[in-house]
Amino acid sequence: MARQNDKRALRGRAGRMQGGRGSGRASTGNVRLWGRHAVEAALKNPDRIHRKLWATREGIASLDGELPDDFPVEYADAADLGRLVARDAPHQGLVLECAPLDDVHLADVIDGDADRPVVVLDQVTDPHNVGAILRSAAAFGAAAVVTQDRHAPPESGVVAKSASGAMEIVPWVRVVNLSRALEELAEAGYWRLGLAGEAEAVFAEALPTGPVALVLGAEGEGLRQNVASHCDALARLPIGEAMESLNVSNAAAIALYAVAARTE
Template identity: 80%
Template sequence: MAKGERKRALRGRAGRMKGGRGSGRATAGHARLWGRHAVEAALKNPARIHRKLWATREGIDSLDGELPADFPIEYADVTDLARLVAKDAPHQGLVLECEALENRFLDEFTDADPARPLIVLDQVTDPHNVGAILRSGAAFGAAAIVTQDRHSPPESGVVAKSASGALEVVPWIRVVNLARALEEMAEAGYWRIGLTGHAEATLAEALPAGPVALVLGAEGAGMRQNIEGHCDALAKLPITRAVESLNVSNAAAIALYATTTR
């Protein structure tokens, strides 16, 4: 379908936005995503069930690929879209409501390519950090990220925007008991490395040749003692004394690079 034909096909569903100012949250069981990369990746993900796209005409034109003629879309202006997302969120003329992705299970990935590391996040709750870690995971070929369901952010527009499309690429495994998940990784042959500034060994010294699970804790608090106790080794990144520590998403990116280039 040509671009002009696509516009004609979508124009019949155009209309003004209704409702008050939004928080950026979708209804229960749904996710509301915004921004070109996040929306485009979700539209291309066959695992996604899409409910509705609100967009400016410029936003539609920025997408790579064609939308089906019967895709549920409503044209809106920038001000209307701002009411659907978190305050000051950079929606870039695109807001998509879709079903949340189905939960994945750890045993789907522990038997996968041993060269692809797992990323384990212990109570990392900032959605910007989780999104950035997903993006680094996609860049360096991580098999999945693993979080504790009760202490991690929900799937959201903030996570998706920070991930810049990687939310659709890197599987996100939510578990009830993170310590038990680490035990399952060990049973599957993964060497569990906890990243912490008080470790003696550097990451390069701690890295084995086989499968690796990189474990990172929240900024400030770091890993909980019980989670440290479920690691096979503790390691640090060799940073200078000019800074006390790195942002968890930066640390994850460096650790992933070191793991994939060992």
């Protein structure tokens, strides 16, 4: 990659560095990321341990930053890169293999900025939806996204591509027991507001001041009863009768915007 003085250094740790602690993101081995935004964000994340980058020369040139001289890069054509990722994945000339991110614990989030909302996902398993929610969480300043370890997708290229770099920015907390996590949030002073289409209260009316945890369930099934019972209130988004429901990632974006807008 030609060195240019106007580009910032890509700060992430190269593949020669070993010993990164495994994460709780259901990824036991290396993670393979693709696409410019996902790869660039991972390269700029100082907490990432990178193993190897496969790239076209055009892909390298598109990066906002310089790779270290000894960074492990293997140049390949687009067709070869296509064999490294999911079928028809839009790799944009960049495929990065790296270690999973370290665990993020709920206590670390609770001890942070309580003015920022926490998003809690109940059995949202589609990686595209989780990635899109991470992207909205980054856009609207959420403190974290919380999922249950057994009922959420692992850290992956699909999540990262849908998140468009947000997987490196927003803490993703994986917990064993979602109900217990909601109890911990309540103990820390968060108002737990669950989104449910059958609720009588409208979201804007139920949204309180102060710390809030937004709780969303999977499309179709919605919130499980035990999770809903651990919410302080349930509310619905006021959508028209022409549509029965919204995609969970769209609902999360609307709810996060409403939380961000309440202080303006």
